[in-house]
Amino acid sequence: MRGAQQRRTARAFDRAFGWFTVAAAATLIALPLLLVTIVAQNAWPALVRFGPGFLIGKLWDPNLPPITFGASTFIAGTLETSVIALLIGVPLSIGGAVFLAELAPDWLRAPVAAVVDLLAAVPSVVFGLWGLYVLVPYMRTSVDPFLAKYLGWSPLFAEHAGSQSGASILTASIILAIMILPTISSVSREALRATPDSQREAALSLGATRWEATRMGPLAYARTGIFGAAILGLGRAMGETMAVTMTVGNSDNFATSLFDPGQTLSSKIAINFGNALPLERAALVELGLILMALSLLVNVVARLLLRSMTRIGRTTA
């Protein structure tokens, strides 16, 4: 009899515990759905007022009637900074990953990889502080003048009045490039390590040099994974807020030169959200909506690519 009693209690516990886990799983599902609802609802006044023109509007003026808000400057800022970050960060990360995965001896590989990954543990705001006090002055005194001297003929590197503070699209891009290094590098490293030795040997046996064997073997084999890693880094860069806010210069004017101060979707929200009146806040939330859409798109693409990488891995292993 006591056994039956115990079993009943156990079954009740089983059921209660089961419901707790179901509630937690339901939370996982509900949160993003609620997020989309709330964000869309809060952006609604701006969505209604400005329509699709919001995406291409250049002006952000909460003061003079007619009050006008447009997102294009910030969309461009986000895309510019994150793409330049990729252009700088991807070659570095891949080079580093190749060194760590293919060239470094075992005793060197693990500790160096761990230190590179530690970069991911540094809070964004500390990157920002470092950027503000180390990188921005360095850009102002050294990098920007150097680039202007040799590349100044191109409008991308033109110096304008007000563009000599060192806080600029380019500076924010460099900070972002540094911040996405650990992400891209660790995912690429894993993709490279997953390449079977037979691929390296196939190239070596044809008389390839060590670099050629790396290019034909691991780099080709892992290219989907590396591409996925880069897209993942792009997603990170687009959503990054504090470090960009502190180094991008915070100008609502459209940046034509990389030395110009600019603004990204996230930095605009961070700077203005606290003291915005209702309509401007709705417009800022709409910026958040655009940012979310962009990063979701990028993240889904990255995930699909990384998944297809594991599939290729299985068919040729």
Added chain:
Amino acid sequence: MRPPKRLRRKAKSFVLLGLCGVAVLLMLAPLASILFTCFANGAGAITPAFFLKNPPSACNPNLGAPCPVGGVADAILGTLLLVALASLIALPLGILGGIYLSEFAERPLARPARFLADVMTGIPSIVIGVFVFGIFYFFAEEGWISSFSVISGYTGAVALAVIMIPVVARTCEEALRLVPISIREASLALGIPRHRTILRIVLSSARGGVLTGALLAVARAGGETAPLLLTAGFTTGTIFGLSGWTPSLPVLIYEFSAGGYANTTQLAWGAALILVLMMLVISVGARLALRNRFGGRSA
């Protein structure tokens, strides 16, 4: 024709592989520079007053009298309270969610929950801030809370929790999946009920991985800035609980980063030093714990 071509290929190989080595050095340089500047600028700020006092409220050093440096006592307290409350919400929910994803993977909610948890981790944290602000703003509009509580420690803690939940759930799931099925079957075959099998056997076999994941999520929450900027606000005054504007170390760093006053800038660097050291210790510790638990068994 041949020999020069071969030499060129060898030279190219040497140069490109050398550049890969240079890339590693370039990747290590920022971390070294960040640590160096945090120590150089922040170490001087770490005095007893740093932990015991609050920042001087408003002070212009150009007006004669030297400004007191003060400390970041309530920002430290704020960060601890925010992270503690966020963990209180997120860890149970996340771990239970992870258990569902791993142990009830065949049930209908598992696939959408896993997918949406992944989607959620990809959403920029500032958007999470906008979202949670929106929730509390709605509460205030409905009259459920005072409109002064929209920006408060509670809002901030919820924002941090929302960031943590999917991360904890996914890392917990991964950790539980490492436990061999045979262990579950052995326990169930003994007639041990499922919940007890999961809680006592599976969870305890995977506790190292689960705790590490939880710890990393807590660390990440401690370093978050953007959502707190929108939800928890900032004050240099004394705080009483989480019901009002609640300062935190990351937001303090941001607020004090500009302005150009030596005293507050020094506080920002001191806070950055503390924050970075905490993050590095937790991150290295978690890594070592993981390696000790799983390093020997894998491969």
Added chain:
Amino acid sequence: MSGDKVVVEHLNAWYGKTHAVQDISLSFPDKQATAIIGPSGCGKSTFIRCLNRIHETQPKARAEGKVLLDGDDVYQADPTEIRRKIGMVFQRPNVFPTMSIYGNVAAGLKLHGGYSRDEIDTLVIESLKKSALWDEVKEKLDQSALQLSGGQQQRLCIARALAVQPEVLLMDEPASALDPISTARIEDLIFDLKNQVPVIIVTHNMQQAARVADRTAFLYLGKLVEIAPTRDLFERPAEKLTESYITGRFG
């Protein structure tokens, strides 16, 4: 000595602390196929991997001794050049998954350069014909090499090795991962190939050695036990050890 394409003198190889190849000396004549047999772990794979210096690309692996190709020590030469002259086919087909069928065969030619487009085309077709794959792939040269079957992939690897016109072809258990029909095709192929280029093939399959090789060497525990014309080795082995192995008493 003089007619031998490859001469190995006192070759030793280590893998970490394992002394995998112990003081082996032997030679491989031109226009012959030589099989190297022995139980698994006897060092036969390591041995041929020393001949094109691919052994040393593994971590903690090293080799000592002399390997002469036409009288010149390969260990004194540039390894990339040696590996071009001494082609290799591996246990499992290792096509380049991101390249087309054509691209795989042309890969080595493009590495070394100095070939015109037409020359590359000609050599690719020639190699695919030599490896008896041409008829099966001539309509889909630009498709991914991954969609070929395992046996076709292995013949593609042979074509890839032949395209750079090697002077010697090493094969490391080339049929061990293949079905019997594909295996038979590879064996026919080896039989034809040896007239153009000396073939050194490692196999644990004695029937295979008997079918394709002119001469057979028996390795045991890293040492060369015996080398003889294939028939003699299988019918009248000089060593007791060889006899017990080929009669199936161990291995």
